[in-house]
Amino acid sequence: MNIFSRRFRAFVMLLAPCLFLAGMLYLQSQTVQPASAPAAIPVSTTDWGLSFQTEGAAPIGNATAEDLAKYNAYYLGDTSQKIIYLTFDCGYENGCTEQILDALKKHNAPAAFFVVGNMIETAPDIVRRxxxxxxxxxxxxYHHPNMSAISDQAAFQKELDSLAALYKETVGQDLPMYYRPPQGKYSTENLKQAQALGYKTVFWSLAYVDWYVDKQPTAEQAYAKLLPRIHDGAIVLLHSTSKTNAEILDDLLTKWEDMGYTFASLDQLPC
Structure with missing residues (x-):
């Protein structure tokens, strides 16, 4: 090793402790910043959803029947009997609802029709029927908004009261106290708001994609969803705007009857 290398090595060995000490003093001089707290998570919209595990068995909802019951809300009826609760969402009239009513009358099957303001305004005779x-x-x-975005109780109540007032003016009767959230969008706060107004919130345990008027399923496609997935205590959601539903309902009800099912009104939901 030459004289230059020896001197350089000695210099580094003398300098290293100084650099280490300087680094430690620098670190001690710094103020440690605590991690920022996570932002509060706002109450979010929940889309009602189902998971079918076993053919012929009730699906699992994204809230349990027990949890929903705390707020007078349902997605299943009496699962100890072969009962079906028929429900229809009615956003507007396009010539299908009377055929649906005819099929229900033929089978002596009660149903629930969840209507919006437009349906009552444009088809009052059908609503009276x-x-x-x-x-x-x-x-x-009344307007079919995303109700989960409405946190103010007065604004929430106005949507329901306006529809109830229009119904009474048109039909001459009080509107039954059953509520279905538009698009299935809800929050726990919504369930509390509806309960405070005296409503039962009604979701569903069986539905299929029947609402695209310009892309209606075939009868075979409808049966493929509605027959194997039917189950005891099913609350079935269909849309009254569906041409397919109007055309198959008589036969569909017959098929369900042949499977041993009967039809019940929401008034017969277990408390």
């Missing part, structure tokens, strides 16, 4: 033939007419709100 629903009530006259013993069906429940439920509250689907």
């Amino acid at each position: 629903m009530a006259a033939e013993g069906h429940i007419v439920g509250n689907h709100t």
Whole structure:
């Protein structure tokens, strides 16, 4: 090793402790910043959803029947009997609802029709027929907004009260106290708000994609969803705007009857 290398090595050995000490003093001089707390998570919209595990068995909802019951809310009826609760969402009239009513009358099957303001305004005679033939007419709100975005109780109540007032003016009866959240969007706060107003919130345990008027399923496609997935205590959601539903309902009800099912009104939901 030459003289230059020896001197350089000695220099580094003398300098290293100094650098280490300087680094430690620098670190001690710094103020440690605590990690920032996570932002508060706002109450979020929940889309009602189902998971079918076993053919012929009730699906699992994204809230249990027991949890929903705390807020007078349901997605299943009496699962100890072969009972079906038929419900229809009615956003507007496009020529299908009377055929649906005819099929229900033929089978002596009660149903619930969840209507919005437009349905009552544009098809009052059909809404009056629903009530006259013993069906429940439920509250689907006046304007069909995302109700989970409404946190103010007064604004929430106005959507329901406006529809109820229009129904009474049109039919001459009080609107039955059943509520279905538009698009299935809800929050725990919504369930509390509806309960405070005296409503039962009604979700569903069986539905299929029947609401695209310009892309209606075939009868075979409808049966493929509605027959194997039917189950005891099912609350079935169909749309009254569906041409397919209007065309198959008579036969569909017959098929369900052949499977041993009967039809019940939401008034017969277990408390």
